[in-house]
């Protein structure tokens with residue numbers, strides 16, 4: 001079946017990738033919903049509550065304690081999936097990566113067109129004056145992740161991440177929907193496809209070459225033209241080898 005995927009990718013110059021947290025588990029960042037995911041770690045307050053707009057403003061210190069411990073992985077590296085997607089873009093085959101991830105690993109692998117539906121942990125904005133900072137600044141300002149990061153004006157910094165209860169960025173929505181609607185091949189991978197509205201974006205796809213790769217079943221499996229229920233590396237390693245020749 002991997003050969004079918006390689007043939008599909010060989011023929012197309014209009015591939016779009018839609019991914020989720022499962023794309024980065026092989027880099028060492030836990031996802032939310034699988035057995036080793038963040039939701040199984042027995043936190044006193046559910047992660048959806050902590051990572052919400054309301055909680056950020058009402059309990060900023062607790063928000064950042066959780067955020068720096070569980071959402072920030074400064075030492076991780078892109079894995080084969082990130083590298084393959086950057087390679088396919090370089091070859092003129094892949095038009096865009098649409099990701100629910102906030103870890104910035106696609107860009108670190110070299111991908112240029114990346115639509116981050118849920119924002120990024122790499123940018124922070126002052127809630128008072130709007131000045132923008134990077135992750136290194138936020139970490140050092142928060143005493144290496146033990147406090148609240150603050151602007152030079154003393155205002156609290158907020159990560160440029162879409163928290164629960166917040167709307168997605170309009171420009172990112174439009175660009176993602178357009179890329180998916182115009183794609184010839186859509187690869188959906190590493191997502192439980194239960195987080196809305198992001199998951200609903202794959203409904204914009206109009207083609208007949210939907211590839212779905214996920215370690216466990218999803219409600220979209222029946223719509224896939226090529227379906228792999230396995231870890232990404234099992235599919236990606238031979239594909240990457242093929243396109244690296």
Ligand code: NAD
Pocket residue numbers: 019020021022023024025026029030031032033034037100101102103104118189190191192193194195213214215216230231232233
């Ligand atoms: P999810 O945790 O709901 O689902 C991840 C899916 O990936 C699961 O179905 C799991 O079986 C699958 N998976 C895990 N490892 C895999 C692998 N190696 N190969 C194939 N499949 C694998 O994640 P989601 O659907 O992206 O939704 C969760 C939300 O959490 C997203 O909005 C995302 O922003 C956020 N999140 C992001 C990161 C990150 O940036 N790396 C990490 C955790 C959560």
